[in-house]
Amino acid sequence: MCGRYVMALRAGDLGDVLDAEVPEPERLRLSYNIAPTSTVPILVERYEEPEGAAPTDGAATTLRREVHPARWGLLPHWAKDASFSSKTFNARSETAAEKPSFRAAVRRRRCAVPAQGYYEWRAARDPHTGRTVRQPFHIAPADGSLILFAGLYEWWQDPQLLASGDPAPWVLSTTILTGAAPVVGDDCAGEGGGREHGDADGGDEVLRALADIHDRLPLALAPRTLESWLDPEPWSADQAEAAVAGLRGTALECARGWGLHEVDRAVGDVRNDSPELIEPPSRLL
Structure with a gap:
């Protein structure tokens, strides 16, 4: 899943990196x-008709790429209040194309959610106390580039504002799509450390480390899919079903x-909210 990110x-x-307004x-x-x-911020594409053109005059339209602010947690048109978004910040890709909360957006309102990295927690048993502890990890592209998460968006009319x-x-x-964590062979070494990887074996090590942290x-x-x-x-x-299924492999x-x-654990x-949150614990003040 993805419950916190940078x-x-x-x-x-951001507009320059995404070549968007x-x-x-x-x-x-x-x-x-x-x-x-x-x-x-979310990245969307929309059609823009030439200024002054009537909708029926056949004038050519152009695609416009823009970054817009959105509430993280999808609000379908039938949501009773904004609190609904607290449980729809992620959408399972396996069911998004058919689930009422997301299916309309999969077909018509797709976006990308830019991130510099995200946090995930690994649960483990403390051998000294026997208690379950959750250790946070920061996950980001090794080359410093942006992640563009597959997302969906919706417009929701707030009944209180309307009244x-x-x-x-x-x-x-908006919401971020998720999939099952990768499964790689046992011959791929790796314990979840933070080295950079560029070859196939290194890539498998990263995938195994991600699966070790969380199952989503x-x-x-x-x-090529953006x-x-x-x-x-x-x-x-x-x-819609085929497109979402195809995302899982390329992801x-x-x-x-x-x-x-x-x-x-301060990130919890x-x-x-500071740059120090993405640094290893030994470097925190």
């Missing part, structure tokens, strides 16, 4: 400890290039 690029820098840069907040229901006469009662929300993995978009995933054209139910290719290391408190 996105600390300034809006202008950022219409509301003031609404994007830098954070080293993003939690569900926070406002996060109050607020001129902007619509809330944009957020799905990253490979460059364009088709962001395409705003609607899909049929069969197309593992992306994960082979990641590195990971333990971090301090969302009030902590």
Whole structure:
């Protein structure tokens, strides 16, 4: 799963990296400890008709790539209140195309969620106390590039804002797709340390380490799948199912290039938000 992540690029820098426009840069907040229901950037593509053209005059449309702020936790149109998003910040790729909370978005409203890295917790038994302890890890591309998680988005009309006469009662929300952790052969060594990997064996070591930490993995978009995933054209139910299934294989290719290391348990408190959170514990003050 993905319950905390890092996105600390300034809006202008993020737009440059993604080759996208950022219409509301003031609404994007830098954070080293993003939690569900926070406002996060998402990358979308939409059609733009030429200025002054009527919808029926046959004028050509162009695709426009933009970064918009969204609530992390998907709000389908039928959600009764915003608290629903606290349980929809991740969508299981195995069922997203058919589950009521996500199926409409899979067919029509797909996005990418940029991240510089994310946190995951490994549960283990303390041999001295017998208690279960959870050790956080920071996971990020070894080359310092961005991760683009496969995401979905929805527009939800807030009934309270609507009743109050607020001129902007619509809330944009998003979720990150996840898949089962990879299974690799027993001959692939690795204990979850943070070395960088570039060859096949190193990639397998990373996958094994990820599976050792958690049985779920957020799905990253490979460059060749990003364009088709962001395409705003609607899909049929069969197309949606096939596209989501295809993401799982290419996501593992992306994960082979990641590195990971333990971090301090301070990341478990969302009030902590600083660059030191992504460093190994020995370097924390």
